[in-house]
Amino acid sequence: MSDAKSPKHLPLEALHEDAGARFGTFAGWRMPLTYPAGVMKEHLHTRESAGLFDISHMQLFEIEGVGTTGFLSRACPLEATDLKEGQSKYTVLLNEQAGIIDDLIVTRLGESRFMIVANAGNAAKDEAHLRAIASDFDVSFTPLERVLLALQGPDAEAVMIAAGLDLSDLTFMTGTEPRDGWFAARSGYTGEDGFEVALPANEAERFARTLLEDDRVQWVGLAARDSLRLEAGLCLHGQDLDENTDPASAAILWAVPKALREQGDFIGAQALQRIIANGAKEKRVGLKPEGRQPVRAGAPLINETGETVGRVTSGGFGPTAGHPVAMGYVAKALSKPGTHLFTEVRGNRIALDVHPLPFTPQRYKKG
Amino acid sequence: MSQIYFTEDHEWIKVENGVATVGITDYAQEQLGDLVFVELPESGAELSRGDTAVVVESVKAASDVYAPADGEVSEVNEALTSDPALVNSAPTGDGWLWKMKLADESQLEGLMDEAAYKASIA
Numbered sequence: 349m350s351d352a353k354s355p356k357h358l359p360l361e362a363l364h365e366d367a368g369a370r371f372g373t374f375a376g377w378r379m380p381l382t383y384p385a386g387v388m389k390e391h392l393h394t395r396e397s398a399g400l401f402d403i404s405h406m407q408l409f410e411i412e413g414v415g416t417t418g419f420l421s422r423a424c425p426l427e428a429t430d431l432k433e434g435q436s437k438y439t440v441l442l443n444e445q446a447g448i449i450d451d452l453i454v455t456r457l458g459e460s461r462f463m464i465v466a467n468a469g470n471a472a473k474d475e476a477h478l479r480a481i482a483s484d485f486d487v488s489f490t491p492l493e494r495v496l497l498a499l500q501g502p503d504a505e506a507v508m509i510a511a512g513l514d515l516s517d518l519t520f521m522t523g524t525e526p527r528d529g530w531f532a533a534r535s536g537y538t539g540e541d542g543f544e545v546a547l548p549a550n551e552a553e554r555f556a557r558t559l560l561e562d563d564r565v566q567w568v569g570l571a572a573r574d575s576l577r578l579e580a581g582l583c584l585h586g587q588d589l590d591e592n593t594d595p596a597s598a599a600i601l602w603a604v605p606k607a608l609r610e611q612g613d614f615i616g617a618q619a620l621q622r623i624i625a626n627g628a629k630e631k632r633v634g635l636k637p638e639g640r641q642p643v644r645a646g647a648p649l650i651n652e653t654g655e656t657v658g659r660v661t662s663g664g665f666g667p668t669a670g671h672p673v674a675m676g677y678v679a680k681a682l683s684k685p686g687t688h689l690f691t692e693v694r695g696n697r698i699a700l701d702v703h704p705l706p707f708t709p710q711r712y713k714k715g
Numbered sequence: 716m717s718q719i720y721f722t723e724d725h726e727w728i729k730v731e732n733g734v735a736t737v738g739i740t741d742y743a744q745e746q747l748g749d750l751v752f753v754e755l756p757e758s759g760a761e762l763s764r765g766d767t768a769v770v771v772e773s774v775k776a777a778s779d780v781y782a783p784a785d786g787e788v789s790e791v792n793e794a795l796t797s798d799p800a801l802v803n804s805a806p807t808g809d810g811w812l813w814k815m816k817l818a819d820e821s822q823l824e825g826l827m828d829e830a831a832y833k834a835s836i837a
Contacts, residue, residue: 387774388749571748571775640752640799642772665751665774672751694754694770 358404359495359549360556367567374570375469377405382569390572391667394538395708398503399568399576400559407471408492408531408546409464409478415485416460423481424454425595425604425614431456436521436533438603440595441477442616446623447591448598450474451583455523455533463523463531465496465544467585481615494531495552500542500576502711503564508543511558515543519715537573539580539710578673579666581634581705587645588632588661588675594620596628597677630658631683635674636703637663637691642672643698647691649678657682660691669707678702720783720823721832727807728783733820738811739771739780739802742836748773750799755791756813762786764822769812771802784822786815 355378358364364371369380380402383390393399411419420428424439431437433456441449450470455463466474475491482489499507508515515532518524520541523533529548536542547555559565568576574584583589583598594616595601601609601624608614609624637643642665649658663674682689687702717731725743729736744750752772762768762782769780791813795801802810817823827835 381775382748386749391774575774640796641754642752642774642777644777665772667749667774696754 356405358402360402360404360552363553363556364402364567369567369569372570375405375467377468379405380567380569381571383567385566387569387571387575388667390566390568391575393566394501394540394568394572394576395668396501397564398499398501398507398562398566399538399572400556400565401498401500401568401573402495402556403498403544403573404495405468406496407466407468407474408494408496409466409475410461410490410492411464411482411487412461412490413485413487414460415487416462419482419485419487420454420462422485422614423478424452425608425612425617425620426454427605427608428454428456428462433458434522434524436523436535438521440600440603441474442595442614442620443591444616444619446594446616446619448585448589448593448595449477449591451585451589451600453533453535455531457523457525457531469586492546493549494546495549496544496546497552497556497559498536498542498544499559499565500536500538500540500568502541504540504542505713507559507562507564510562511555513545518543520712522715534713537580537582538576539582539706539708540576541711541713575664575667578662578664578675579669579706579708580710581675581707583632584662593632593677594623594628596620596623597630597632599632627680629680630677631680632661632675632677633683634703634705634707635660635663635676635689635700636707637672637674637698637700639698640672641693641696641698643674643691643693643700647693649676650690650692651682652688652690657689666707673707674700675705719829720826721829722781722783722826723835724781726780726783728823728826730817730820730823733817734789734814735784735786735817735823736811736814737768737780737783739806740832741806744803744806744810747771747778748775750802753795753799753802753812755793755795756788758788758791760788762788762815771799780812782815783826784815784820785818787818788813788815790814
C-alpha cells in the first residue's frame with residue numbers, strides 16, 4: 349500500500365517523463381499535471397482536436413454473477429435490470445443519509461456482468477462499501493489492474509480509427525470490449541466527444557505511442573482536465589460532491605430514475621425521498637465572477653446584506669470561456685441564473701452571478 | 716549603473732537610482748504556468764520587506780510575490796491587468812510587476828547575483 353509520502357506510480361510514467369511532464373501528487377498517485385505546452389494550450393487543444401489523458405489512477409471494478417443487477421440496484425439509485433447491454437450510466441453510491449460516497453459510471457457488459465469506473469481518491473472506500481453489500485448477493489467483485497487512457501475532443505473518433513481501434517459504432521454513454529482485456533466507452537470528463545479506453549499495462553505503451561504518432565494528439569495533464577470539466581459543469585467528488593451533499597442539492601437528480609425518487613430499495617432511498625419531498629435547502633450552481641480574478645474553492649458566497657448564503661466548491665479560469673468560472677452551493681432561493689452574489693478574495697469584494705451550467709456547450713455524440 | 720539581485724523566492728530586483736523594479740524569474744513563471752490574473756498593489760502603498768506585494772494567479776492556483784525590501788510603490792505595470800500572460804512571455808522584460816522607492820537599499824545586500832541564482836536553480 350502507498351501513503352502520501354510514497355505515491356503510486358502510473359505504469360506509463362516513463363512516457364510522461366519523456367514528454368516533459370510536470371508531476372504532482374493527486375489522490376495518492378504521482379500524476380502529470382501539465383506538459384511543456386502548458387495548461388492553456390492543453391485545454392484549448394482538447395476542445396479543438398484531440399487531447400490524450402492518462403487517468404489510470406481511476407479504479408475499475410468488474411462485477412459478475414446472477415445477483416449482479418440486484419446488487420447494483422441496492423448499491424446505487426439505478427434500475428440495473430433496465431440497462432441495455434453496452435449502455436453506461438452515471439450514478440452514485442449513497443450513505444443512509446443520501447450523502448454521496450462517490451460518483452461512478454456503470455456499464456452493462458453482458459447479461460450478468462457490469463463494469464464500474466470509480467474515482468481514484470475513493471477507490472479503497474468504494475471497494476469496502478461495495479464488498480460489504482456484495483456479501484448479500486451472488487456476485488463476484490474484482491478490482492482490475494488496467495491502464496486507463498482518455499482521448500477527448502472533436503478528432504477523437506478519427507484518431508482512434510487511424511490507430512486501428514474503430515469505436516464509431518459507440519454513442520455517448522455506451523461501452524464495449526473491443527479486445528481481450530480491453531474496455532472502451534464513449535465518455536469522458538471534458539464536455540467533448542471522446543473515449544475512455546482501459547487496457548492491460550503490457551499493451552498500453554504501444555497503444556499510447558500509436559496515438560501520439562498522430563499529429564492531432566497531444567498529452568493533457570490534470571490541470572487542464574480540471575479546467576475542462578469545470579467549464580463543462582461536471583462535478584469533482586471531494587469538492588463539488590461529498591458525503592454531506594445529496595443528489596437533489598447537488599443538482600444531479602437527473603441521474604436518479606424518476607420511479608426511484610419516490611420508491612426504491614437502494615441505500616439512502618428513504619433519506620433521498622424525504623429530501624425531495626421537503627425540497628433541498630441548497631443547490632449546486634454555476635458562478636461567473638465579474639472581471640478577471642479567479643475565485644477558488646472555499647471562498648464564501650455572500651448576499652447584498654453581507655450574509656453568508658453559500659460557498660464556492662470549484663473555481664478557476666476557463667480558457668475556452670475566456671473568463672473565470674466557478675461552481676458552488678447557494679440557498680435554494682438564490683439559485684436562479686442571473687442572481688447577483690458576492691464573494692471575498694484576500695479582502696476584495698468580487699461580484700459574481702449565478703450562471704447556467706455548462707459554461708461551454710457539451711458536444712457529445714448522442715445516439 | 717543598475718544592479719540586479721535575485722531572491723530565493725525567484726524574484727528579480729533591478730535597482731536604478733534608489734528605485735527597484737521587481738518581477739519574477741523565467742524559472743518562476745515556468746513553474747507557475749499560464750497566468751490569468753495579477754493583483755497589483757496601489758501606487759503609493761508602503762511595503763515592508765516580506766509583505767505580499769503582488770498575487771499572481773495561474774489557471775490552477777494563486778501565489779504570493781513578496782516585497783524584497785521596505786519602500787513605497789512608485790509604479791505598477793498596468794499592462795498586466797489586461798494581459799497577465801506578459802509575465803509568462805517576458806518575465807524579465809515587459810512582464811515586470813511593480814517599482815518601488817527603496818527606503819534602505821542596503822536591505823538588498825546578501826541577495827544573489829545572477830550567477831548565484833542560476834547556480835541555485837541548476
